[in-house]
Amino acid sequence: MNILIYTETREGSFKKQGFELISYAKALSGMTGGEVISLAIGEIFDEELKKAADYGASRIIALEADQLPDNRNLSKLLIQWIKQANAQVILFADNNTGKAIAPFVAAGLKAGIATGITGLPEKTDPFIVTRKIYSGKALAKIQVKSHYKILLLAANTFGIKNDPVVPVIERHNIEAEYFESPNKIISTEKQTGKILLGEAEIVVSAGRGMKSPDNWGSIEELAQILGAATACSRPVSDEGWRPHGEHVGQTGKVINPNIYFAFGISGAIQHVAGISGSKVIVAVNKDHEAPIFNVADYGIVGDVNQVLPKMIEAARKIKTE
Amino acid sequence: MKILVCISNVPDTTTKIVIGADDKNINTAGIQWIINPWDELALTRALELKDAGKISEVVVANVGTAITEATLRKSLATGADRAIRVNTEPADAWTVASNLSEVVKNEPFDIILCGIESSDHNGSSVGGLLAGMLDLNFISSVSGLDIENEKLTVQREIDGEKEILETQGPVLLVIQKGIAIVPRIPSMRGIMQARTKPLQIVEATSSESMTETVQVTLPPEKGKCKMIDAENAGEVIRLLREEAKVL
Incomplete structure (x- = not known):
């Protein structure tokens, strides 16, 4: 089972949780076999891109864009690459972006989705993960029955683990059609330098x-x-x-x-x-x-x-x- | 413009969770059911927009068994014009979204609102799944919505960053806090009117699910809390470093 990780970027770098996701995927690949593939969309520096290999990504893909496609197009772009990479497990951060895109991707792939997971699957055949329900007042073991399995890992629950591999790095452009959108951005108010609550240790x-x-x-x-x-x-x-x-x-x-x-x-x-x-x-x-x-x-x-x-x-x- | 608010029926957030006899569900005895808090805020905003004359009709929909009707009636009492219940016990978010997608295929809406998550299963999936199944434009993490001449102004908020977008229907908006501040509560007149408002029951078209709950457990109990004297509060910092080794 190839595993594909959607690694978000911010100002030319990976978001911190990307490395945790890759670490998780690398450990998971020990159970499932297959390749660990990271996929970034947006602007990302060469030096930064290489870092994905430090945690176990053997195929590192960057799709270059000045700004991200809208949610629907971003999801469709991911579906295209998931199929191209022959990935069966798809990993997202359990944050606003992951929660926005993963379900749309799941609809396109007819995939079961498990959000808020906090550890490796108990077993992979059947594929059983534990996730929090009632915001942590209880835990549920979920079997993901579908061929494609989409997992959203809660931040800081697995940790970042060095496990370097020699990677293949690819950069690709995105077809113009992915940037067509009925939504027009009027203004954005960015925050820089602030430690994000969802990621904070x-x-x-x-x-x-x-x-x-x-x-x-x-x-x-x-x-x-x-x-x-x-x-x-x-x-x-x-x-x-x-x-x-x-x-x-x-x-x-x-x-x-x-x-x-x-x-x-x-x-x-x-x-x-x-x-x-x-x-x-x-x-x-x-x-x-x-x-x-x-x-x-x-x-x-x-x-x-x-x-x-x-x-x-x-x-x-x-x-x- | 017509708006659909998808409603989830959830245990009151103060509920103490007790595991059910089958180990796969929680024990629902004595539980007070409420409208999922994010859906309630979405509904509140939809009703505000209707009051302002910007929306012609507010419809609420739920996928669930008869137990959810009290919640749908409450939505009607709060001001929704009519309700649709798809009659099935949903197995997972996929079942919910696929049945909601049939509702929308039968009756198009200009705007569909889904809460960002439900406070029971915390799946955060139904909105995105529904948009995906309908191949509909969708905007996530929405904390503000206004309408002017059929044009929608949508505010998104992620990690302190704000974005203002303009769009038009049909669109699905995934709603978070901020969309409305205080949830609207039913008036006595509303409760009386709700009794005669239409609550349509449709049979489920799909029972397919992609995931299955195998077991539900309670989290392990916490150990004892170590108390430190207030006069010596700085000691905690040392303990975090030397004893807990987390600093």
């Missing part, structure tokens, strides 16, 4: 216990020192203290960082659902009975605005050592 998150949006300076300061992304609980985003994109929980983002800091978050069941994939959870709350302590690994009972300066000081110290 460390997340510093806060809730209503902060008392006021004016107190977020210390959350951002701690995040900046640790190289972390910032997040928040639902009431905080509902009240407009923080943008919706930062909302973590059952109806927000589901994340799997190595460390999740919860400052002034009580730990409602919907919030916990979104963070249960975290390796280590640190909770600070003034209420010692707050449910967040039931899922935390380290807990501090106290006022967040008094605890934060101490943690900032300790973090700064450890980072300059």
